[in-house]
Amino acid sequence: MASHTAISAQEAADRLAVRELVDAYAHCADRRDAKGQMALFTEDTRFLVFMDAKAAEPTQELHGRESLAPVFENLTTYQATTHFNGQSTITLDEIRATGESYCLAHHVSVDDSGQRTLMIASIRYLDEFTKQGGDWYFAERRLMVDWTETRPSTP
Numbered sequence: 001m002a003s004h005t006a007i008s009a010q011e012a013a014d015r016l017a018v019r020e021l022v023d024a025y026a027h028c029a030d031r032r033d034a035k036g037q038m039a040l041f042t043e044d045t046r047f048l049v050f051m052d053a054k055a056a057e058p059t060q061e062l063h064g065r066e067s068l069a070p071v072f073e074n075l076t077t078y079q080a081t082t083h084f085n086g087q088s089t090i091t092l093d094e095i096r097a098t099g100e101s102y103c104l105a106h107h108v109s110v111d112d113s114g115q116r117t118l119m120i121a122s123i124r125y126l127d128e129f130t131k132q133g134g135d136w137y138f139a140e141r142r143l144m145v146d147w148t149e150t151r152p153s154t155p
Helices: 009-030 034-038 065-077
Strands: 041-050 060-063 080-093 096-110 116-132 135-152
Touching (some): 009 135
Antiparallel strands (some): 080 096, 096 116, 116 135
16 A cells, blocks of 8 residues: 655645646547547647557557557447546656556447447556646557457447
């Protein structure tokens, strides 16, 4: 169990802002707001996807905010998504921070015959954050897929 010491009001505000950033990412994804999702990242961001969290090399590596557009717009291929954020840890250092957060991502698809499927992905995000102009942004986000399950779904 972690021991808790008193923290400054600024640290509390920064911790809340970073958590709100993580939650805004999920909210934008589920609302298909690719532009809003991209705005959460620094201009020179790095985004790495590991479809197998145990792999040494990423499945996909993107550089720069604009390169994120096709990835986020790809969510429109699903009928619906729900990203449910779980526990997270954050280490702060004034204008830099690192964190790990867990997410269960649910993706509903419907094929041409009308068959619905539900894909659930257990994801961990390994993040580097930076504070610019008083606001927190993702400087780097590593999407680590621990496992997936796909099964039939009923409406």
